Amino acid sequence: MTEPTASAAAPASRIRAAVVGYGNLGRSVEALVRRQPDMELVGVVSRRAELPTDAPIIAVDDADRLAGEVDVLFLCLGSATDIPEQAADWARRFTTVDTYDNHGDIPRHRAEMDAAARAGGNLALVSTGWDPGLFSVNRVLGAALFPEPQQRTFWGPGLSQGHSDAVRRIPGVVRGVQYTIPSEEAIAAAKAGREGIGGKEAHARHCVIVADPADHDRIRETIVTMPDYFVGYRTTVEFVDEAAFEAEHLGMPHGGRVITSGDLGGSRSSVEFGLELERNPDFTAASMVAYGRAAARMHAAGRRGAVTVLEVAPYLLSPVGLDELVARDV
Amino acid sequence: MTEPTASAAAPASRIRAAVVGYGNLGRSVEALVRRQPDMELVGVVSRRAELPTDAPIIAVDDADRLAGEVDVLFLCLGSATDIPEQAADWARRFTTVDTYDNHGDIPRHRAEMDAAARAGGNLALVSTGWDPGLFSVNRVLGAALFPEPQQRTFWGPGLSQGHSDAVRRIPGVVRGVQYTIPSEEAIAAAKAGREGIGGKEAHARHCVIVADPADHDRIRETIVTMPDYFVGYRTTVEFVDEAAFEAEHLGMPHGGRVITSGDLGGSRSSVEFGLELERNPDFTAASMVAYGRAAARMHAAGRRGAVTVLEVAPYLLSPVGLDELVARDV
Numbered sequence: 187m188t189e190p191t192a193s194a195a196a197p198a199s200r201i202r203a204a205v206v207g208y209g210n211l212g213r214s215v216e217a218l219v220r221r222q223p224d225m226e227l228v229g230v231v232s233r234r235a236e237l238p239t240d241a242p243i244i245a246v247d248d249a250d251r252l253a254g255e256v257d258v259l260f261l262c263l264g265s266a267t268d269i270p271e272q273a274a275d276w277a278r279r280f281t282t283v284d285t286y287d288n289h290g291d292i293p294r295h296r297a298e299m300d301a302a303a304r305a306g307g308n309l310a311l312v313s314t315g316w317d318p319g320l321f322s323v324n325r326v327l328g329a330a331l332f333p334e335p336q337q338r339t340f341w342g343p344g345l346s347q348g349h350s351d352a353v354r355r356i357p358g359v360v361r362g363v364q365y366t367i368p369s370e371e372a373i374a375a376a377k378a379g380r381e382g383i384g385g386k387e388a389h390a391r392h393c394v395i396v397a398d399p400a401d402h403d404r405i406r407e408t409i410v411t412m413p414d415y416f417v418g419y420r421t422t423v424e425f426v427d428e429a430a431f432e433a434e435h436l437g438m439p440h441g442g443r444v445i446t447s448g449d450l451g452g453s454r455s456s457v458e459f460g461l462e463l464e465r466n467p468d469f470t471a472a473s474m475v476a477y478g479r480a481a482a483r484m485h486a487a488g489r490r491g492a493v494t495v496l497e498v499a500p501y502l503l504s505p506v507g508l509d510e511l512v513a514r515d516v
Numbered sequence: 517m518t519e520p521t522a523s524a525a526a527p528a529s530r531i532r533a534a535v536v537g538y539g540n541l542g543r544s545v546e547a548l549v550r551r552q553p554d555m556e557l558v559g560v561v562s563r564r565a566e567l568p569t570d571a572p573i574i575a576v577d578d579a580d581r582l583a584g585e586v587d588v589l590f591l592c593l594g595s596a597t598d599i600p601e602q603a604a605d606w607a608r609r610f611t612t613v614d615t616y617d618n619h620g621d622i623p624r625h626r627a628e629m630d631a632a633a634r635a636g637g638n639l640a641l642v643s644t645g646w647d648p649g650l651f652s653v654n655r656v657l658g659a660a661l662f663p664e665p666q667q668r669t670f671w672g673p674g675l676s677q678g679h680s681d682a683v684r685r686i687p688g689v690v691r692g693v694q695y696t697i698p699s700e701e702a703i704a705a706a707k708a709g710r711e712g713i714g715g716k717e718a719h720a721r722h723c724v725i726v727a728d729p730a731d732h733d734r735i736r737e738t739i740v741t742m743p744d745y746f747v748g749y750r751t752t753v754e755f756v757d758e759a760a761f762e763a764e765h766l767g768m769p770h771g772g773r774v775i776t777s778g779d780l781g782g783s784r785s786s787v788e789f790g791l792e793l794e795r796n797p798d799f800t801a802a803s804m805v806a807y808g809r810a811a812a813r814m815h816a817a818g819r820r821g822a823v824t825v826l827e828v829a830p831y832l833l834s835p836v837g838l839d840e841l842v843a844r845d846v
Contacts, residue, residue: 453795465783
C-alpha cells in the first residue's frame with residue numbers, strides 16, 4: 187500500500203465531485219464544491235427528478251453511468267437509516283465521504299465500508315464532519331500531549347436536532363426547538379483540570395415552544411420529566427408566539443469545544459479546539475468537502491479501503507500544495 | 517515510498533529515545549519520555565560530563581555508538597545557531613525530531629534535513645512544538661475549511677523570550693521580562709471576521725524591570741522607542757523590586773490561539789485552537805515527544821527524509837492503537 191507523497195499530492199487535475207442526497211447537508215456541499223479552486227461538480231444524484239439546482243441531476247438507478255467520471259462521491263444521507271442501508275453499496279462503486287455520526291456504531295460502519303471499498307478498488311473516508319470528525323482529531327491530538335490527560339467535550343451553545351425532535355413529538359407542541367448551553371463553570375473547571383462536574387451538570391437545556399396557553403403547564407411538565415433527554419439536566423422551557431418563533435428560532439446555530447489539560451511535570455497546560463457556527467449543516471459540509479479532497483488524493487496515490495479522519499495528514503485537506511503551505515507558514 | 521498503515525502503526529515494541537542538549541527543553545523532554553507508556557530513555561547526549569540526571573550520559577563525540585540503539589533522537593538545541601550548524605549531521609546518523617522555529621528559514625532547513633536524512637536512511641521530523649508546530653497544523657486545517665478564510669494568530673498572554681532578551685540588554689536593567697498580551701477586541705474581531713486591526717494593534721507589550729530608580733526614566737524611554745521590538749505597540753513598563761520579581765516573574769507562562777473564520781454560503785463559522793501554558797518549555801516538549809512517536813513509527817514503516825507536521829496523520833501521535841482510538845471515540 188502506498189500513500190500520497192508531497193509531490194503526488196500537489197494539486198494536478200481538478201477533483202470531479204458528485205453529491206448524493208439533497209437535504210440541508212447536500213445543498214451546502216453542492217454550494218461549497220462550486221467554490222473550491224480544485225473541484226468541479228459533476229452533478230447531484232437523487233431519487234427526485236426535479237431539484238432546485240442547475241447542476242445535472244442523475245437518477246439513483248442511473249448512477250452507474252458516473253463510473254470513471256467521479257473522483258469523490260459525497261454521501262449526504264441521514265445516519266439513522268440511509269447510511270446503514272445504502273453507504274456500502276455506494277462505496278463498492280465510488281470513492282466516498284460520509285458524515286455517519288452514530289458514535290458507538292462507527293467501528294462497525296468502518297469495517298463494512300472497508301470491505302465494500304476494497305472490493306471495488308475504492309476508498310471510503312468515514313465519519314467526517316465535526317463530531318465525529320474534527321472533534322475526534324482534536325481529542326486524539328489533545329490526549330497524545332499529556333501523560334495523564336483530562337479531557338472534556340462541550341456542545342453548544344446550539345440547537346440540538348435530536349432534542350428538538352423530542353419536544354416536537356409532545357402533543358400540543360406547534361413549534362419547538364431545544365438549545366444546548368454548556369456551563370461556563372464546567373468549562374473553567376475543565377481548563378484547570380478540576381474534577382467533579384458530571385455530564386448532566388455540564389450542559390443546560392433551553393426549550394422554546396409555540397403552543398396553546400392552556401397546554402403550557404402540561405407541556406412543561408412533560409419536558410422536564412422526560413427520561414434520557416431532560417431528567418437531570420438544568421432545563422428551562424420558554425413559550426413564545428408564532429411570530430417570535432419565526433423571527434428568532436429558524437436558524438441552526440451550533441458549536442462546541444474539546445478541552446484537554448494535564449500536568450507536564452510540575453506545570454499545567456490546557457489545549458482547546460472550539461467552534462462557533464451560525465449554521466450547523468454549512469460547517470459539517472465544509473469539513474466534508476475538505477476531507478473529500480483528501481479522499482480523492484489518497485485514492486489517486488493508491489490507498490484503498492476505509493480511512494478515518496485520524497489517518498488523514500493535515501496538508502491533504504488544503505487546496506494549496508505542501509511546499510507552498512510550508513513556505514507560507516512564516 | 518510506503519507509509520504506516522493501521523496495523524503497522526499499532527504499538528509493537530517500545531520506542532528507544534535519546535535526548536541531545538540539556539537546557540530547559542531537553543530536561544522537559546527527558547521527564548516526559550520517562551512518562552510515556554511506549555518509550556524508553558536510552559540516555560542524554562551532551563558535551564558536559566556531568567548533568568543533574570540519573571540517565572546515562574553519552575559524550576557528543578561518542579554518539580556514534582548509539583547507532584542501531586536509538587529509534588528517535590530529540591534535538592533539544594537552540595534555533596539561533598545550534599540547529600543550523602548541527603542538526604543535519606545528527607539527521608545523517610539518526611531519525612530526529614527538532615523544534616526549529618525560525619519561520620522564514622524553515623523551507624531551507626527542511627531541504628537540508630531531507631538530504632541528510634535520506635543519505636543516512638533516516639527520517640527528520642522538522643519544526644515541531646507549538647508555533648511552528650501545532651499552530652501550523654491548525655492554520656492549514658482552519659484555512660482548508662473556508663473558500664475565503666480570514667485567519668489570525670494571537671500570541672500570549674505570555675512571556676516572550678526574544679523581547680525579554682532585548683530589554684535585558686539595556687544598560688542599567690538588572691532583571692527584566694516582557695509579557696505579550698493579545699487584544700480582546702482584536703480576538704473578537706477575528707472571530708467575527710472583521711478587518712482593520714493591524715498586527716501591532718493586536719498585541720500589547722508589558723515589561724517588568726528591576727533597576728536603580730535613577731535609571732527608570734531613561735530605561736522606559738529606551739524601551740518604548742526601540743524599533744521593531746516596541747515602536748508601534750501599546751507598551752507599558754513597570755518597575756518592581758528584586759523580591760517582587762523573584763516572587764512573581766520567574767515562570768515561563770505562554771499561550772496563544774489561531775482563529776479562522778469565514779462565510780460558508782450565507783452563514784459564518786469560526787474555528788479556534790488555543791493554548792494556555794504554565795511553562796512554555798514543558799508544552800513544547802510535550803508536542804516534540806508526541807511527534808517523536810510519529811517519527812519512529814513512520815520510519816519503521818519505511819518513510820525516509822524530512823517530514824513536516826503537516827504530513828503526520830493524527831493517530832500516529834497517540835500511544836493508543838488506531839482501532840482502539842476509533843472504538844473509544846463514542
